[in-house]
Amino acid sequence: MKSTGAQRVMGNRTGMQTSPELADEIIEGSTAATPSSGGGVEGIAESRVDYITEGFPLGSMPLVPVSEEAVADEDEATMAVLLDKLSERLAFERMGVRLYEALLNKCETLGEMSPGPTLEEIRRIGTEELDHFLMLNETITDLGGDPTVESPSADIAAVTSMGIMQVLTDPRSSVPQCLQALLTAELTDNAGWELLIEMASNLGYDDMRQQFETALTHEEEHLQNVRDWLSDCVMDKIQTEES
Amino acid sequence: MSLDIFKEKGTPLDKQLFTWRDLVRTPTSKLDDDAFTRVRIILMNGIEANALRTMHAMARMMNGQFRLPLAKVRRVEQHQQTMVNWLLPADLSPLETTIAFEQVAIEVTASVAQHEPDPYLAQVYRFGLLEDFDHLYRFSALMDRVMGADANTIVQNYSDIMPGRPTQVEHRAPEDDLREHYDCTKADPLTKIHAATITAGENQTHDYYMTIGPMFADPIARQLYAEIASIEEQHVTQYESLMDPNETPLEKWMLHEATEVYNYYSCAEYETNPRIKQIWERFVDYELGHLHMVMDLFQQIERRDPAEVLPQTLPELIDYQSHRQFVRETLNNEVDLRAAGTRFINVEDEAAKAPASIAYREQMNSEGSPSEIVAAGYVWTPGTELVDRKSVFAKGAGA
Numbered sequence: 001m002k003s004t005g006a007q008r009v010m011g012n013r014t015g016m017q018t019s020p021e022l023a024d025e026i027i028e029g030s031t032a033a034t035p036s037s038g039g040g041v042e043g044i045a046e047s048r049v050d051y052i053t054e055g056f057p058l059g060s061m062p063l064v065p066v067s068e069e070a071v072a073d074e075d076e077a078t079m080a081v082l083l084d085k086l087s088e089r090l091a092f093e094r095m096g097v098r099l100y101e102a103l104l105n106k107c108e109t110l111g112e113m114s115p116g117p118t119l120e121e122i123r124r125i126g127t128e129e130l131d132h133f134l135m136l137n138e139t140i141t142d143l144g145g146d147p148t149v150e151s152p153s154a155d156i157a158a159v160t161s162m163g164i165m166q167v168l169t170d171p172r173s174s175v176p177q178c179l180q181a182l183l184t185a186e187l188t189d190n191a192g193w194e195l196l197i198e199m200a201s202n203l204g205y206d207d208m209r210q211q212f213e214t215a216l217t218h219e220e221e222h223l224q225n226v227r228d229w230l231s232d233c234v235m236d237k238i239q240t241e242e243s
Numbered sequence: 244m245s246l247d248i249f250k251e252k253g254t255p256l257d258k259q260l261f262t263w264r265d266l267v268r269t270p271t272s273k274l275d276d277d278a279f280t281r282v283r284i285i286l287m288n289g290i291e292a293n294a295l296r297t298m299h300a301m302a303r304m305m306n307g308q309f310r311l312p313l314a315k316v317r318r319v320e321q322h323q324q325t326m327v328n329w330l331l332p333a334d335l336s337p338l339e340t341t342i343a344f345e346q347v348a349i350e351v352t353a354s355v356a357q358h359e360p361d362p363y364l365a366q367v368y369r370f371g372l373l374e375d376f377d378h379l380y381r382f383s384a385l386m387d388r389v390m391g392a393d394a395n396t397i398v399q400n401y402s403d404i405m406p407g408r409p410t411q412v413e414h415r416a417p418e419d420d421l422r423e424h425y426d427c428t429k430a431d432p433l434t435k436i437h438a439a440t441i442t443a444g445e446n447q448t449h450d451y452y453m454t455i456g457p458m459f460a461d462p463i464a465r466q467l468y469a470e471i472a473s474i475e476e477q478h479v480t481q482y483e484s485l486m487d488p489n490e491t492p493l494e495k496w497m498l499h500e501a502t503e504v505y506n507y508y509s510c511a512e513y514e515t516n517p518r519i520k521q522i523w524e525r526f527v528d529y530e531l532g533h534l535h536m537v538m539d540l541f542q543q544i545e546r547r548d549p550a551e552v553l554p555q556t557l558p559e560l561i562d563y564q565s566h567r568q569f570v571r572e573t574l575n576n577e578v579d580l581r582a583a584g585t586r587f588i589n590v591e592d593e594a595a596k597a598p599a600s601i602a603y604r605e606q607m608n609s610e611g612s613p614s615e616i617v618a619a620g621y622v623w624t625p626g627t628e629l630v631d632r633k634s635v636f637a638k639g640a641g642a
Binding site: 050053054056057058059060091094095096097098099100101102104117123126127129133134137147148149150151152155156158162165166167169170171173189 | 264269272273274275332333334336388390391392393395396446459460461462464625626627629630632634635636637638
């Protein structure tokens with residue numbers, strides 16, 4: 001027995017209108033049923049309260065003390081907060097390199113599309129992400145921290161952005177779909193750099209602040225680029241459909 | 244270290260009670276807990292899964308009189324597995340969990356290989372160890388190159404991240420994966436416990452990869468999980484073949500319960516997290532309860548003395564510590580070993596003595612080797628290879 005392998009094209013099946021008769025039946029069944037317990041979503045919240053109040057943290061910063069010179073003017077707690085957020089940014093920029101590698105891979109395979117990013121534009125952004133990652137490595141090291149640590153904020157950033165990587169590395173995702181995911185990344189990244197600049201400024205790290213401002217300038221460009229490419233792609237599709 | 248398993252009766256089965264809240268506790272910390280706490284959790288999850296698997300197989304094949312006692316013990320084992328496995332936190336991604344699974348395979352197998360009284364079985368463990376060692380390296384490359392993350396945040400410097408026996412040559416024909424089994428009438432009890440322990444760990448690893456492999460979007464990740472899951476199936480074939488098929492089902496069940504006592508006790512001895520240590524201690528008592536129930540059945544039904552099978556006191560425990568030197572020595576001495584039937588041979592003899600494996604491997608790798616592709620030129624570097632600017636975006640790279 002051998003099938004042809006050809007798939008009968010039905011389009012998206014997720015909505016009720018896929019099959020109106022079955023839709024009527026499922027609604028009929030659901031409305032006829034009675035919940036086994038009263039109340040609403042509040043029980044879920046109460047269950048969470050039980051665990052939240054136990055007070056276990058996700059994790060902490062390492063206990064290894066930073067160098068004496070580095071902490072001369074700052075207490076360790078302040079330094080831990082700074083290092084936590086630097087570690088977060090470092091992890092994000094590192095992931096950003098891999099995100100743009102995946103985008104480059106896709107665009108090289110599909111060929112440059114207009115509207116959309118050119119290969120050269122992707123390479124420029126990827127290179128800047130790599131430079132930011134390396135700069136943060138140095139910054140953390142200079143402060144006496146360990147750039148290989150995954151800090152709690154870095155961990156949270158990794159959890160938050162898992163979906164972005166999934167979109168970029170999925171061979172089925174389109175370039176506009178990848179740009180949508182990258183928009184999430186770039187919006188977060190911009191806000192992250194703004195926070196680091198504020199922290200460096202408040203703590204009096206002027207050289208650091210200047211470096212971060214340069215990085216933010218790049219990231220603002222990345223964000224604007226991604227917004228524009230995405231917008232152009234979507235609008236182009238509308239125009240194509242209309243014509 | 245001198246737990247007398249005949250004297251200690253543990254918690255009676257009818258006193259082994261849970262609630263859903265008891266089962267589902269706040270998990271461990273991915274960042275703050277010691278890597279070996281995670282190793283123990285993963286191993287014990289595997290051992291409980293194997294308890295269920297074994298007991299279900301027995302229920303389907305044995306005389307009906309065993310169905311109820313099997314069902315009663317299985318219910319508790321399933322809840323024990325839940326409590327243990329649910330100690331893994333949600334921020335531990337599937338790939339990070341994979342890294343931890345391979346660390347289990349390396350460090351626990353290394354401990355077992357060093358304590359194994361039977362030299363042939365010790366050789367089998369060293370053989371398998373070098374393959375799981377390579378898997379850690381391949382998955383670390385995947386983590387670095389696709390996710391942009393460093394596997395050492397999981398292994399915490401305890402285990403080396405470098406090539407072992409290359410995964411692409413681990414693919415063997417089934418006839419070269421079977422091993423000689425121990426003789427249940429002569430084997431040291433520790434030999435039997437070791438075989439059950441490692442089989443359990445590998446079986447769970449296989450099942451885990453088969454579950455999470457499709458969750459990855461990247462094609463090379465999906466291929467790598469497909470490839471390494473296939474090796475884990477080979478490992479289950481290898482390790483389960485070490486167990487004597489002449490043991491009666493009841494004897495196997497009793498041995499499995501003793502294996503669980505032994506492993507929980509090992510965990511309790513080494514545990515650094517007091518909250519988790521309490522769980523290991525509680526489950527030592529639960530497993531002693533199971534063991535004694537099965538010992539009674541063994542006496543009543545087989546009219547045999549459990550002392551024929553079980554040790555009076557627990558043998559030397561699993562060492563939950565880095566086995567770096569042992570692993571490196573094994574790597575240096577045995578990486579070029581291959582299998583031909585149940586024996587181990589040098590790589591240069593493989594074509595003559597294991598042609599079926601070569602033919603099978605060539606077929607499987609004929610459209611490319613995922614494990615080679617993902618780790619091409621890969622050298623693990625603290626903080627990922629991007630620290631060394633190994634990216635298409637590095638100036639001068641082939642962009």
